[in-house]
Amino acid sequence: MTNTLDHWSRYWQTGHLTSLPEDFAAVYDGEIEAFWSGIAKELPEGAQVLDVCAGNGPVALLMARHAPQAQLWAADAAAIDPAPALAGHPDLADLAQRVTFLPGTPAESVDGLGQCFDLVTSQYGLEYTDWSDSARAIVAALKPAGRLALVAHVPTSAMVATMDAEQREYALLGQSGALPALRKLGETGTPAARKRLKRALLPLRSPSASSALIGSFVQGMGALLAMEPAQLAEQQPAIRQYAADLAAGRDRAADLLDTNRRILAQPRWFEAFVEAGLELVSETEILYQGRHRSGLGLVFRKP
Numbered sequence: 001m002t003n004t005l006d007h008w009s010r011y012w013q014t015g016h017l018t019s020l021p022e023d024f025a026a027v028y029d030g031e032i033e034a035f036w037s038g039i040a041k042e043l044p045e046g047a048q049v050l051d052v053c054a055g056n057g058p059v060a061l062l063m064a065r066h067a068p069q070a071q072l073w074a075a076d077a078a079a080i081d082p083a084p085a086l087a088g089h090p091d092l093a094d095l096a097q098r099v100t101f102l103p104g105t106p107a108e109s110v111d112g113l114g115q116c117f118d119l120v121t122s123q124y125g126l127e128y129t130d131w132s133d134s135a136r137a138i139v140a141a142l143k144p145a146g147r148l149a150l151v152a153h154v155p156t157s158a159m160v161a162t163m164d165a166e167q168r169e170y171a172l173l174g175q176s177g178a179l180p181a182l183r184k185l186g187e188t189g190t191p192a193a194r195k196r197l198k199r200a201l202l203p204l205r206s207p208s209a210s211s212a213l214i215g216s217f218v219q220g221m222g223a224l225l226a227m228e229p230a231q232l233a234e235q236q237p238a239i240r241q242y243a244a245d246l247a248a249g250r251d252r253a254a255d256l257l258d259t260n261r262r263i264l265a266q267p268r269w270f271e272a273f274v275e276a277g278l279e280l281v282s283e284t285e286i287l288y289q290g291r292h293r294s295g296l297g298l299v300f301r302k303p
Helices: 006-012 030-041 058-066 082-087 090-096 107-112 131-141 157-176 178-188 191-205 212-225 229-234 236-265 269-275
Strands: 048-051 071-076 099-103 117-123 142-152 279-288 292-301
Touching: 006 236, 030 058, 030 117, 030 142, 030 279, 030 292, 048 058, 058 071, 058 090, 058 099, 058 117, 082 090, 107 131, 117 131, 131 142, 131 269, 142 269, 157 178, 157 191, 157 212, 157 236, 178 191, 178 212, 178 236, 191 212, 212 236, 229 236, 269 279, 269 292
Parallel strands: 048 071, 048 117, 071 099, 117 142
Antiparallel strands: 142 292, 279 292
């Protein structure tokens, strides 16, 4: 994985509530929500619940909906900021007020929170951590008879191949010099920066470089280079933002690819939690809308 969380912090600070915004603009629904509702129903009165690798808290919000008496925390290693995302979902405001958000809190460190939890939850998150260290910390943070419930990715070789192809596209953008040229244009807007970007686009116009990502980039850069100097100067903040977002998207995609490769190499990765002292009590595949393999639902219990 990459050595910084800036790319994830940027993602969570720019209005995303889930890691799958194309499918879930608000909190998760359907069979995924049903899984978490079932987990919530088994909580004792006044239960303490911690969601780890929480992002902007969609699972914590579901727990707030289905476990109205629970005390809720949402922790993430990145600098999460749910406010921009929640601004677009005023119907979730009351639920969000019940969640204490803990940015800069990796799963590997939750044993230092000074709390003992009845339930630890996670969705599409623990896979990205150091499995052994996260297992140790979570086991230490759970009360006796406490549970860990998670929804994990179910990668396929075809999925990894698709993600690998996307990484090659990002690599081609880097090799062409287009990304640094775009950043330079955003910083200076000079004719020399414009020429540098134009040169960098040449290898990307080759049929061998054709892809949806590169095609969209080349089209956008063509429109940018066609602007008059004054118009280009007005667009410099947006150009810098786009360059930064593109780099962050590349780094998030690299994390996804790395993690899915790790899981393919070790499909029973979650047994690290058994090795750390938990009992695996249920393992079910979640089919969203009865068709799409959206995750593996796992529940562990601490003896």
